[in-house]
Amino acid sequence: MFFCSFVIKIIIISITCFDKLLAEYSTSLTFNDLLPEDPKQYDKMRPPKKDGAATTVFFHVTVMGLDSIDETSMTYAADIFFAQTWKDHRLRLPENMTSEYSTSLTFNDLLPEDPKQYDKMRPPKKDGAATTVFFHVTVMGLDSIDETSMTYAADIFFAQTWKDHRLRLPENMTSEYRLLEVEWLKNMWRPDSFFKNAKAVTFQTMTIPNHYMWLYKDKTILYMVKLTLRLSCAMNFLIYPHDTQECKLQMESLSHTTDDMIFQWDPDVPLVVDEHIELPQLALVKNYTADCTQVYSTGNFTCLEVVFVLKRRLGYYLFHTYVPTCLIVIMSWVSFWIKPEAAPARVTLGVTSLLTLSTQHAKSQASLPPVSYLKAVDAFMSVCTIFVFMALMEYCLVNIVLGDNPVPKEPKPPKVEKNTRSTIRRDRSRENSIESPHPAFRQFSSKATLPENTIILTQTIPPPPKPPCLGKLTPAQVRLARAVNIDRFSRGFFPFLFTLLNVIYWIMFWEYI
Numbered sequence: 001m002f003f004c005s006f007v008i009k010i011i012i013i014s015i016t017c018f019d020k021l022l023a024e025y026s027t028s029l030t031f032n033d034l035l036p037e038d039p040k041q042y043d044k045m046r047p048p049k050k051d052g053a054a055t056t057v058f059f060h061v062t063v064m065g066l067d068s069i070d071e072t073s074m075t076y077a078a079d080i081f082f083a084q085t086w087k088d089h090r091l092r093l094p095e096n097m098t099s100e101y102s103t104s105l106t107f108n109d110l111l112p113e114d115p116k117q118y119d120k121m122r123p124p125k126k127d128g129a130a131t132t133v134f135f136h137v138t139v140m141g142l143d144s145i146d147e148t149s150m151t152y153a154a155d156i157f158f159a160q161t162w163k164d165h166r167l168r169l170p171e172n173m174t175s176e177y178r179l180l181e182v183e184w185l186k187n188m189w190r191p192d193s194f195f196k197n198a199k200a201v202t203f204q205t206m207t208i209p210n211h212y213m214w215l216y217k218d219k220t221i222l223y224m225v226k227l228t229l230r231l232s233c234a235m236n237f238l239i240y241p242h243d244t245q246e247c248k249l250q251m252e253s254l255s256h257t258t259d260d261m262i263f264q265w266d267p268d269v270p271l272v273v274d275e276h277i278e279l280p281q282l283a284l285v286k287n288y289t290a291d292c293t294q295v296y297s298t299g300n301f302t303c304l305e306v307v308f309v310l311k312r313r314l315g316y317y318l319f320h321t322y323v324p325t326c327l328i329v330i331m332s333w334v335s336f337w338i339k340p341e342a343a344p345a346r347v348t349l350g351v352t353s354l355l356t357l358s359t360q361h362a363k364s365q366a367s368l369p370p371v372s373y374l375k376a377v378d379a380f381m382s383v384c385t386i387f388v389f390m391a392l393m394e395y396c397l398v399n400i401v402l403g404d405n406p407v408p409k410e411p412k413p414p415k416v417e418k419n420t421r422s423t424i425r426r427d428r429s430r431e432n433s434i435e436s437p438h439p440a441f442r443q444f445s446s447k448a449t450l451p452e453n454t455i456i457l458t459q460t461i462p463p464p465p466k467p468p469c470l471g472k473l474t475p476a477q478v479r480l481a482r483a484v485n486i487d488r489f490s491r492g493f494f495p496f497l498f499t500l501l502n503v504i505y506w507i508m509f510w511e512y513i
């Protein structure tokens with residue numbers, strides 16, 4: 001009984017706690033519950049500055065992974081958790097409510113008293129003068145320069161500033177400028193600028209859309225946007241790889257002529273380029289702003305441009321093109337030190353050098369578009385190919401001079417023995433000596449000191465013939481001497497001429513290095 005009453009009490013207490021929790025969370029929370037009693041007092045375009053102090057936002061990043069590191073485009077991928085923390089004292093807590101508020105602003109508050117007087121399709125021309133729009137560009141990065149498609153990529157902040165005297169300032173505007181909703185641009189006049197040489201434009205949207213709009217007290221409007229552009233760049237490869245390219249970023253008006261609108265660079269800071277921009281094969285040596293206004297059949301359209309002067313770094317091509325090519329040419333000269341009779345070795349070396357040089361030439365052209373003019377690297381590679389080919393032709397000349405008949409080898413002198421004695425033992429019954437029929441043998445008496453029945457034959461071999469005189473060379477030896485002389489001449493002529501042409505080449509392009 002005691003155990004049953006204890007279990008019943010626990011069940012009753014649990015049901016009571018559950019009812020309290022259910023009652024506490026039965027009412028859902030909406031965004032309006034966080035706003036002040038007058039929602040217009042909350043302006044989402046203004047940061048929650050308390051006592052005039054800037055709003056502090058704390059960041060936290062948790063990196064989950066790094067991958068896809070690409071050295072060619074110098075990019076990588078990262079998986080992260082990104083946290084932002086800030087305090088907004090204007091919000092109302094469910095049980096507590098603050099008393100500091102600001103007045104919200106709507107687009108109608110900016111329009112004239114008669115909204116029909118505002119035409120968003122017409123520029124705000126004052127006294128008939130063309131509207132002046134000031135431009136500012138901040139270049140954050142340059143990359144993905146592709147010679148094949150003649151394009152490059154740029155990350156920029158693009159700012160446009162203009163004055164619209166038709167707008168009405170808010171009555172409660174006390175600060176120097178006020179942040180406006182970017183969506184209001186759809187109902188306002190804005191410059192119709194576009195990027196003239198852009199292939200693609202990417203608008204950045206993380207973590208929020210990367211653009212904003214300010215309204216100053218003098219009715220000046222500033223619109224800033226962050227973009228990633230892929231732009232075309234007309235490149236000239238006549239002196240490649242000693243070339244310097246000029247890539248442009250052009251901004252032009254789409255529909256307004258210079259009678260209605262004029263683009264000008266910001267008089268204070270027109271252009272800012274990050275000093276830490278690094279490119280793998282090019283160096284950013286200079287950048288400047290210019291005017292590119294052009295005359296079309298429909299009128300003059302204002303245009304501004306940023307020019308990036310990019311100089312190619314020679315180090316990569318020096319160690320991957322020039323040095324290997326010179327070594328291949330020098331390797332082909334080894335055949336001058338090989339004997340003229342060794343035809344397989346000399347032909348194999350020449351053909352191998354020629355094929356290797358052709359592969360090297362094709363590799364140097366892999367990253368370039370096919371052009372109809374001769375480039376500097378083409379001239380150098382062609383000269384090297386001619387040298388390797390001439391080294392192969394040199395052996396053809398040597399082979400012709402040498403002739404078809406092989407050069408006879410000089411006979412070795414035979415081993416000479418002055419007296420060769422053969423002892424012939426025969427059982428004979430007579431004591432007389434026997435005379436050999438061969439004239440080279442002499443007869444010896446058996447009655448001398450030799451034993452009985454013994455005959456000794458002695459052969460006398462004539463001395464070897466004397467070598468021919470030096471002045472009387474055979475035709476084969478004469479041909480061999482001429483072939484060797486051609487090789488000896490080539491050993492000095494080819495390196496001298498190749499060195500001379502290299503000196504001329506590098507002197508011609510020294511000013512571009």
